[in-house]
Amino acid sequence: MSYVPHTKDDISSMLKTIGVSSIDELFKDIPQALRPKSFNIPPASSEFEVTQHLKKLAAKNATHLINFVGAGFYDHFIPAAVDAIASRSEFYTAYTPYQPECSQGWLQAIYEYQTIICELTGLDVSNASLYDGGTAIYEAAMMAIRFTGRNKIIMDSGVNLIYRTMLYTYTSNLNVEFVEIPVVHGQSSREELFKHIDDKTAAVIMQNPNFFGAVDDHSDVVAEVHKRGALAIASVYPVSLGMLKPPGEAGFDIATGEGQSLGIPLSFGGPYLGFMAAKKELVRQMPGRIVGATVDSEGKRGFVLTLQTREQHIRREKATSNICSNEALCALRAVVFVALLGKEGLKELAEHNFQKAEFAKDCLSRISGVQVKRSSPTFNEFTVMLPRHADEVVYRMIDKGFACGFPLGRFYKGLDNYLLIAVTEKRTKEDIRRLSDSLEAVLG
Amino acid sequence: MKLIFEKHKEGRVGFTYTKADVPLALPLEAKYCRKADVHLASLSELDVVRHYTNLSRLNFSVDTNFYPLGSYTMKYNPKFTERIASLEGFSQVHPLLPQLLGGGMLAQGSLEVLFETERLLSEITGMSAFTMQPLAGAHGELAGAMLIAAYHKDKGSRRKYVIVPDSSHGTNPASAAIAGYQVKVIPTGPDGYMDLVEYQKHLNNEVAAVMLTCPDTLGIFNPQIKKIADMAHEVGALMYYDGANLNAMLGKARPGDLGFDVVHLNLHKTFATPHGGGGPGSGPVGVSESLVEFLPIPRIVRRSDGTFALDYHRHKSVGYIAPFYGNFGVILKAYAYMLKLGKEGLIQAAELAVLNANYCRVKLREHYDLPFDKICMHECVFSASRQAKNGVHAIDIAKYLIDKGYHPPTVYFPLIVKEALMIEPTETESKETLDEFIEIMIEIARLSKENPILVTQAPLHTPVKRLDETKAAREPNLRWQQ
The missing domain is CATH 3.40.640.10 (Type I PLP-dependent aspartate aminotransferase-like (Major domain))
Incomplete structure (x- = not known):
């Protein structure tokens, strides 16, 4: 039997101690009428059989394609040391560090994670992580609503549609007013934005680089938001922060993002890592776990979960969020990844991504009928206009061995011929040239 | 332990990327870029691996310790998955x-x-x-x-x-x-x-x-x-x-x-x-x-x-x-x-989880108050009220257990039980492990009567002693700064 150590003798002696004659007697509180109407589960299999079955399923997924799809989720290289640390079962078979004396490893790792998130974003405080980049935006919006006592949220439509949709879903039963600002030439329209920011506005949510890949300096937007007493929320791509202006420098109050690019595999959509950092005056509105440094009874430094009066296990229906566990193991991957790279490595990673995407732009712009959008600078992802429906081009490129990009028409009306292309450090010059040649052939 | 940032040595490198194979493009305008590099430590790969490996050793986990944390079902996690x-x-x-x-x-x-x-x-x-x-x-x-x-x-x-x-x-x-x-x-x-x-x-x-x-x-x-x-x-x-x-x-x-x-x-x-x-x-x-x-x-x-x-x-x-x-x-x-478990394995998991919980319940009920003394399912909830009269609270019992190498049960939950100790052994723990745990729990009950200070001063053998949580909340220090 699987993973249970009881011998027959153990069971009979334990039943005797308990004073019952059978295991069934332990379940006598469940009335017969409530017993399962069916329980059609296949019989047990061996480890070998299950492994073979799942290897077969894994082989049905395509891993041969050269990937240029990003759209918020990126194919970066993961150093082996990240896997090695995340495979330490002293980390992965522990739970939330409620008992600090036997969880200092976890608590210190999370404190270090919080530090790197603050350093990356240029903000004061970070929590111990959230589920993903989308729930992080939702939590940030709710923080702003509580903090300002207002209920209007302005979102730039350069924010990933997946996240905007999540935000609508989460607030559908609440009294929250949303305004979406259209993107003009790949950038957020200042004119439209400024028109809508008013004294009812709780927050303005921007993404950088935005969904089209465009890099922006939102300092002017933030200044306008602050003039009206609202909060400015940024959703950012952490790898880009090795190069780009961090949200804190632009004046944002809260930064959120998807941390998947920091050493976490794509894994078909999860588990990922939502991160959140904020100015320190917002710390008591933050959701989720937070680790703090303190001292023990002998004055030695140690770490604990802190500011817990925000949380559901204390405050119940008055808590800042219902979140209980975070994504600790993913946060561990992120902190190990960033620690390994260090300041030079992080800069180098950002540089490679930027340079390779620029090279891809050059190559693709030489294809007749392909127009690389250059109205804004970009980081590692950019938009091209094709002479044909992008869906069809993507379809034909799969045969050539490429996942060549994300067709923007899926998320934006009127952009059927547009393709969003991501180029990470894993794509070689050769990959990019072949992409360009194949695209030319498909369009020819 | 030192923080990873405190192990910094200028010039060390933990990871390098392949040299750029594409021609260099013009850099982005300064207004889009960060003013200074991200402030991070420079470390070798071994520095990083040793640091986090040593941190991992400061945790209790299912693979290293009995972890009867009620409500969380800390059963064994099979490796093949x-x-x-x-x-x-x-x-x-x-x-x-x-x-x-x-x-x-x-x-x-x-x-x-x-x-x-x-x-x-x-x-x-x-x-x-x-x-x-x-x-x-x-x-x-x-x-x-x-x-x-x-x-x-x-x-x-x-x-x-x-x-x-x-x-x-x-x-x-x-x-x-x-x-x-x-x-x-x-x-x-x-x-x-x-x-x-x-x-x-x-x-x-x-x-x-x-x-x-x-x-x-x-x-x-x-x-x-x-x-x-x-x-x-x-x-x-x-x-x-x-x-x-x-x-x-x-x-x-x-x-x-x-x-x-x-x-x-x-x-x-x-x-x-x-x-x-x-x-x-x-x-x-x-x-x-x-x-x-x-x-x-x-x-x-x-x-x-x-x-x-x-x-x-x-x-x-x-x-x-x-x-x-x-x-x-x-x-x-x-x-x-x-x-892997299949129908019979799943049913057996439930049965043995319930068996283990009831075994703990019966073996400990003389020593601790059991507010609702009836057959339990996968977990049993005791109260340390009797021990608390001698100054030994649920939290003290938890800390003493840590000293003995056991992760404590969930304490102070559910809220309706005073001094709650919620024990969920799960089906993957053996009778021997339960017996050893029960023995320590009985020892704590005895010490609470005879020499409570031996319990209340715990933990003595952990990397840190009891931590000042009030200070952590009053003067939040939530990130490292030089």
């Missing part, structure tokens, strides 16, 4: 692949895993359908509350209240409140069950749902559960099942048969996926027939030719709960676990 989750065919798949035209065929393996896991969970719980999207238990609760809201809205009724018992997990009222509901709390009667007279008083057509844990947080199965469900249904309210304690019920009772309409499970509890130090979890939500149309999109469907596809055309769907299809890497491990 880790290997499966790291197969490149699973770990390297971009979640947008199946959303590309013709891309559905590129992720058939992953879609099949999701589809089959939904089917297995539906059968285990007696529900009509599942969504795998929710990313944790509390996230499942929120998703469930949103489904309940969508259901009532569709019926044209705006209901205001969600009922929870006072023994509920904190996440229940928090999730209901965040979904837009007001919370009504029903007290527990002297028999340990929810007070049905009070319950009846609060039930009316403004109640959207009743959220219950079953077996409840005292580890007791309420034989009146069907009656409670029928009463809710009579006023048009839905029954919500918090699946934290499903481990006790595998093959013994199914929430669907008990009258529950919405169910969340914790794959990291019942289905043995690692807790990861507090996530990632997975909190799939199952529903009865009348709520299927509100489940989040995309739904995973099997076409007539046996292939799998994503279906977005559900106009009553609540929308997206997660960016994609859930915590796939976690779901995969739970799927492998279910296949």
Whole structure:
């Protein structure tokens, strides 16, 4: 039997101690009428059989394609040391560090994670992580609503549609007013934005680089938001922060993002890592776990979960969020990844991504009928206009061995011929040239 | 231990990338760029590996210590599922692949895993359908509350209240409140069950749902559960099942048969996926027939030719709960676990979990107060009230256990039990381990009478002694700064 150590003798002696004659007697509180109407589960299999079955399923997924799809989720290289640390079962078979004396490893790792998130974003405080980049935006919006006592949220439509949709879903039963600002030439329209920011506005949510890949300096937007007493929320791509202006420098109050690019595999959509950092005056509105440094009874430094009066296990229906566990193991991957790279490595990673995407732009712009959008600078992802429906081009490129990009028409009306292309450090010059040649052939 | 940042040495390198193979482009304008490099330590790979390896050794974990943390089902996490989750065919798949035209065929393996896991969970719980999207238990609760809201809205009724018992997990009222509901709390009667007279008083057509844990947080199965469900249904309210304690019920009772309409499970509890130090979890939500149309999109469907596809055309769907299809890497491990155990293994898990909990209950009940002394399910809840009279509180017992190498039970929960000690041994622990633990617990009970200071001064053998939590909260130090 699987993973249970009881011998027959153990069971009979334990039943005797308990004073019952059978295991069934332990379940006598469940009335017969409530017993399962069916329980059609296949019989047990061996480890070998299950492994073979799942290897077969894994082989049905395509891993041969050269990937240029990003759209918020990126194919970066993961150093082996990240896997090695995340495979330490002293980390992965522990739970939330409620008992600090036997969880200092976890608590210190999370404190270090919080530090790197603050350093990356240029903000004061970070929590111990959230589920993903989308729930992080939702939590940030709710923080702003509580903090300002207002209920209007302005979102730039350069924010990933997946996240905007999540935000609508989460607030559908609440009294929250949303305004979406259209993107003009790949950038957020200042004119439209400024028109809508008013004294009812709780927050303005921007993404950088935005969904089209465009890099922006939102300092002017933030200044306008602050003039009206609202909060400015940024959703950012952490790898880009090795190069780009961090949200804190632009004046944002809260930064959120998807941390998947920091050493976490794509894994078909999860588990990922939502991160959140904020100015320190917002710390008591933050959701989720937070680790703090303190001292023990002998004055030695140690770490604990802190500011817990925000949380559901204390405050119940008055808590800042219902979140209980975070994504600790993913946060561990992120902190190990960033620690390994260090300041030079992080800069180098950002540089490679930027340079390779620029090279891809050059190559693709030489294809007749392909127009690389250059109205804004970009980081590692950019938009091209094709002479044909992008869906069809993507379809034909799969045969050539490429996942060549994300067709923007899926998320934006009127952009059927547009393709969003991501180029990470894993794509070689050769990959990019072949992409360009194949695209030319498909369009020819 | 020093922080990673305190081990910095200028000039060290932990990881290098291949030299750029493309011509250099013009840099971005300065206004888009950061003024200074990210302030991080420079370290060698060994520096980093040794640092985190040594940190890992400061944790108690299931693989190193008995971990009877009630409510969290800290059972053994089989190793083979880790290997499966790291197969490149699973770990390297971009979640947008199946959303590309013709891309559905590129992720058939992953879609099949999701589809089959939904089917297995539906059968285990007696529900009509599942969504795998929710990313944790509390996230499942929120998703469930949103489904309940969508259901009532569709019926044209705006209901205001969600009922929870006072023994509920904190996440229940928090999730209901965040979904837009007001919370009504029903007290527990002297028999340990929810007070049905009070319950009846609060039930009316403004109640959207009743959220219950079953077996409840005292580890007791309420034989009146069907009656409670029928009463809710009579006023048009839905029954919500918090699946934290499903481990006790595998093959013994199914929430669907008990009258529950919405169910969340914790794959990291019942289905043995690692807790990861507090996530990632997975909190799939199952529903009865009348709520299927509100489940989040995309739904995973099997076409007539046996292939799998994503279906977005559900106009009553609540929308997206997660960016994609859930915590796939976690779901995969739970799927492998279910296949490995099979029907008999799952039933046996419930039986031996209950056997272990009752063994602890009977062996310790002379030594500790047992507020509700009856056969328990997967966990038993003691009170340290007797010990507290001598100055030994639940927290002191916890710290003494740490000194002896045991992770403590959950303490001070459920809130309705003073000085609560909630013990959930799980089925994967042996009689020998339980006997050793019980012996220490008895020793603590004895010391509490004879020499309480030996308990209250604990822990003595840990990397840090008791920490000043007040200072941590009053003078928050939440990040390292030079």
